[in-house]
Amino acid sequence: MGGKPSTAWDDGALDRILASACALAGAGHGVLNVFGPDGSGIVHRSVLGEASPASRSIDVPIHGRDGVVGSLSLSGSAFGPDDERAVKTSALAAGVVIDNAWWHADTERRRRWYEVTAEITQLMLGAFEPQEALQLIARRAREVSGSRLGVVMLSADDELIIEAVDGPDEFHPYVGRPVVLPILYDVMRGDRQVQIDDIVDVARKSGRIDEIPEVVSLGRTVLAPLPAGTHVTGGLLLVAAERGAVLEVSEGTDLVRMFASQATLALDRAQAQRDQSMIAVLSDRDRIARDLHDLVIQRLFATGLQLQGMQSMVQPEGRERITRAVEDIDATIRDLRAAIFELHHQPRRRSLRADVQALVAEYAGPLGFRPVLTCAGPLDLAVPAPVRPQILAAIRESLSNVVRHARASAVSVEVTVAEGEVVTRVSDDGVGFTPGERQSGLRNLRERAEALGGAVRLERRQPHGTILELRAPLN
Numbered sequence: 188m189g190g191k192p193s194t195a196w197d198d199g200a201l202d203r204i205l206a207s208a209c210a211l212a213g214a215g216h217g218v219l220n221v222f223g224p225d226g227s228g229i230v231h232r233s234v235l236g237e238a239s240p241a242s243r244s245i246d247v248p249i250h251g252r253d254g255v256v257g258s259l260s261l262s263g264s265a266f267g268p269d270d271e272r273a274v275k276t277s278a279l280a281a282g283v284v285i286d287n288a289w290w291h292a293d294t295e296r297r298r299r300w301y302e303v304t305a306e307i308t309q310l311m312l313g314a315f316e317p318q319e320a321l322q323l324i325a326r327r328a329r330e331v332s333g334s335r336l337g338v339v340m341l342s343a344d345d346e347l348i349i350e351a352v353d354g355p356d357e358f359h360p361y362v363g364r365p366v367v368l369p370i371l372y373d374v375m376r377g378d379r380q381v382q383i384d385d386i387v388d389v390a391r392k393s394g395r396i397d398e399i400p401e402v403v404s405l406g407r408t409v410l411a412p413l414p415a416g417t418h419v420t421g422g423l424l425l426v427a428a429e430r431g432a433v434l435e436v437s438e439g440t441d442l443v444r445m446f447a448s449q450a451t452l453a454l455d456r457a458q459a460q461r462d463q464s465m466i467a468v469l470s471d472r473d474r475i476a477r478d479l480h481d482l483v484i485q486r487l488f489a490t491g492l493q494l495q496g497m498q499s500m501v502q503p504e505g506r507e508r509i510t511r512a513v514e515d516i517d518a519t520i521r522d523l524r525a526a527i528f529e530l531h532h533q534p535r536r537r538s539l540r541a542d543v544q545a546l547v548a549e550y551a552g553p554l555g556f557r558p559v560l561t562c563a564g565p566l567d568l569a570v571p572a573p574v575r576p577q578i579l580a581a582i583r584e585s586l587s588n589v590v591r592h593a594r595a596s597a598v599s600v601e602v603t604v605a606e607g608e609v610v611t612r613v614s615d616d617g618v619g620f621t622p623g624e625r626q627s628g629l630r631n632l633r634e635r636a637e638a639l640g641g642a643v644r645l646e647r648r649q650p651h652g653t654i655l656e657l658r659a660p661l662n
Contacts, residue, residue, distance in 0.1 A: 200284050201219055201221070201231070201233045201281060201284060201285075202233045202235075204219065204277055204280050204281050204284065205217045205218075205219045205233045205235050205259070205277075205281075206235055207277060208259065208261060208273065208274050208277035208278075209235055209236065209261060211270070211273035211274075211277070212245065212261055212263065212266060212270035212271075212273050212274055213263055213264075213266075213270065214236075214245075214261035214262060214263035214266075214270075215236045215237075215239065215242070215262065215263050215264075216235065216236040216237055216238045216239065216242065216261070216262045216263070217233075217234070217235045217236065217259070217260065217261045217262070218232065218233070218234050218235075218258075218259075218260045219232070219233040219249075219257065219258070219259050219260075219281060220232050220257050220258045220259075220260075221249075221256065221257045221285055222255065222256055222257050222258075238262050239262065242262040242263055242264060243262065243263060243264070243265060243266060244260060244261065244262040245260070245261045245262075245266055245270065245271055245274050246258065246259075246260045247259045247260075247271075247274050247275055247278045248278070249278045249281045249282045249285065250278070250279075250282050251282045251285055251286040251289075252286050256282060256285045256286065256289075257281060257282070257285055259274060259277060259278045259281060261274055296442070297442065299331045300331055300442045300443075300445070300446055302331075303327040303328075303330075303331050303446065304445070304446050304449045304450070306327065307323065307324060307327060307446075307449070307450045308449060308450075308452075321339045321341075321350050321351035322339075322351045322353065324337075324339050324351065324424070324447075324450045325337040325338060325339045325351040325352060325353040325424075326353040328353075328424055328426050328443065328446060328447075329353045329354060329426055331446075332409070332426040332428075332443065333428070333432075334354075334426040334427055334428045334429075335354055335355065335404070335405060335427060335428055335429040335432070336352070336353070336354035336355070336358060336405060336425070336426065336427045337352070337353040337354060337424075337425070337426050338351070338352050338353075338354075338358075338423075338424070338425040338426075338427075339351040339413070339422065339423075339424055340366055340371070340375075340413075340422045340423040340424075340425070341413070341421070341422035342375065342415070342421045342422050343541065343544075346365040346366075347365060347366045347371055347372060347375060347422060347423060348363065348364070348365055348366075348540075349361050349362050349363065349364055349365075349366060350362065350363075350422075355401075355404070357401045358401055359563070360561060360563060361399070362562070362563050362564070363540065363560075363561060363562025363563055363566075363602075364560070364561060364562075366423075367393075367395040367398050367399065368389065368390060368393055368395060368399075369393060370383070370389055370393070370410075371410065371423055371425075374410040374411070374412055374423060375412050375413075375421065375422065375423045376412075377412060378412060378414075378444075379412075379441060379444060380409055380410060380411040380412075380441045380443045380444040380447075381409070381410045381411075382407070382408070382409050383407065383408040383409075383410065384406075384407055385406060385407070386402060386405050386406065386407075386408040386427055387402055387403055387405065387406070387430070390402050403430075404429065404430060405427040405428070405429065405430060406427070406428050406429065406430040406431055406432065407427070407428045407432070408425060408426070408427040408428070409425070409426050409427075409443045410423060410424070410425050411423070411424045411425075411441070411443040411444040411446070411447040412424075412444065412447065413447050413448075413450075413451045414447075414448055414451055414452075422451075424443065424446075424447040424450075426443060476527045479523055479526065479527055480523075480524075480527055483523060484520055484523055484524070487516050487519060487520055487523075488516075488520065490516060491513045491516040491517065491520075494509050494512055494513050494516075495509070495513055497509060498510070538567050539566045539567050539570055539575050539578070539602075540562050540566045540567055542575070542579060543560065543562060543566075543578070543579065543582065543600070543602055544560060544562075546579055546582055546583060546586075547560045547582070547586075547600055550586040550589075550590065553590045554586070554589065554590060554595075554598065556596070556597070556598075558586070558598040558599060558600050559597070559598070559599045559600070560599075560600045560601075561599070561600070561601045561602070561603075562601075562602050562603075563601075563602070563603045563604065563605070564603055564604025564605055564609075565604055566602060566604055566609070569604045569609070569661050570604065570609050570661065571661065571662075573639060574609060574639060574641075574659045574661075577632065577635055577636055577639065577641070577657060577659060578602060578609065578611045578657065578659075580632055580635075581611050581613065581632060581643070581655060581657040582600055582611065582613055584629060584632060584655070585600075585613035585615075585653075585655045586598065586600075586613065588653075589615045589617060589653075592617070592618070593615050593617025593618060593619075593652070593653065594617050594618055595615035595616050595617030595618075595652065596616060596617075597615065597616045598613065598614070598615045598616075599612075599613070599614050599615075600612075600613050601613075604661070607660060607661055607662065608641075608658055608659060608660050608661055609658075609659055609661060610656065610657070610658050611656065611657040611658075612654065612655070612656045612657075613654070613655045613656075614648050614652060614653065614654040614655075615648070615652045615653055616648070616651060616652040617651070617652050617653065618651065618652075619647050619648070619651055619652060619653055629643060629645060629655075632657070636657055636658075636659060639659050639660070640659070640660045641657065641658050641659030641660060642657075642658050643655070643656070643657050643658075644656045644657075644658075
């Protein structure tokens with residue numbers, strides 16, 4: 188696939204060939220069509236004169252290196268053998284122009300893909316956040332392919348999770364959701380990019396189009412696997428054009444796949460560098476902890492023993508001062524030991540997104556169905572550690588109440604990071620609640636949320652059901 192070359196025939200070369208053909212054949216009307224690089228559709232048309240209903244015509248295909256690339260049609264009062272030969276000669280010249288145009292367009296497309304690949308690689312070697320990197324990959328892939336939508340998906344627990352979206356606002360709520368089209372999983376497990384001429388038709392045939400109604404605005408789509416690495420679990424890159432439009436992707440080449448592979452490699456290498464930096468920091472912490480223990484604490488301990496030994500040698504009022512000094516030294520040693528423990532103890536931060544997914548999946552059995560989960564924004568990066576347990580507690584409290592009281596047939600769980608806060612919202616379509624009935628189970632949650640500068644709200648859902656909402660600041 189490919190878009191229209193920007194200058195190859197805009198300079199009037201094909202118009203001049205058409206005018207020359209009409210002059211040589213004595214034709215009063217001519218049309219020169221250029222087909223798309225995949226042979227479908229007309230991407231350029233030159234017209235000269237006006238057709239006459241009673242005129243005769245000569246129709247000649249325009250051949251290029253890879254087959255028919257266009258057509259040349261002339262109409263006039265009469266044509267002879269010499270006229271037909273002149274038209275065929277003009278068609279040969281047009282074929283050369285069209286071939287060169289597509290060649291230059293393809294070269295320009297490759298250059299742009301290579302440029303963004305180099306840009307991604309360079310940026311990954313600097314300071315970056317993983318979510319920002321994924322968003323940049325989606326944005327650059329969309330821009331250089333001339334598409335409407337760019338999506339990055341990563342593998343997690345045998346599911347493809349949408350991690351970054353660049354495109355129309357209606358697609359952004361899908362961030363954090365698992366993808367539903369089986370073909371996406373097939374491409375992820377392969378090593379080639381796949382072109383889909385009509386993604387709507389694929390969604391309809393899979394029976395999942397009702398789950399992604401926004402897809403109806405899309406058409407041609409290219410899927411490329413993101414290979415797994417040491418720090419990247421693998422995934423998929425998707426670029427999709429607006430319905431009826433083309434993508435700036437060269438025929439017969441895997442430019443999107445190459446970009447995806449290089450982007451994944453850069454992301455993996457950059458993460459490895461960050462891990463090496465973290466190892467260096469942890470090694471430094473261990474060295475500091477050893478020095479504190481082996482040098483500072485031992486000297487303080489020895490000083491305390493010396494002071495205790497001097498107590499019998501001084502007056503009673505001096506003994507009290509020595510006793511207080513020894514107690515201060517003991518307190519300092521305890522503080523240092525606590526600091527040493529903190530230096531040694533560097534727990535690995537868990538994924539909040541994964542914890543929320545596991546918690547929601549845990550209640551699928553008791554509920555009899557799986558709640559619909561939506562996670563939006565950089566949960567793992569932005570949500571501070573003190574807030575995370577409150578989010579999980581709010582979800583657990585709500586789902587437990589639904590199981591015990593609500594008699595619901597549907598539950599949705601939403602965790603969203605936006606505008607400086609994280610919002611957790613659990614809603615069900617059950618029988619609702621009586622004011623005061625369920626407040627006791629929420630009291631501790633509300634108190635802890637308020638201590639963090641947040642708030643908990645419980646309200647009725649229309650026409651029936653319950654909504655629990657927890658809001659907490661990110662700072």
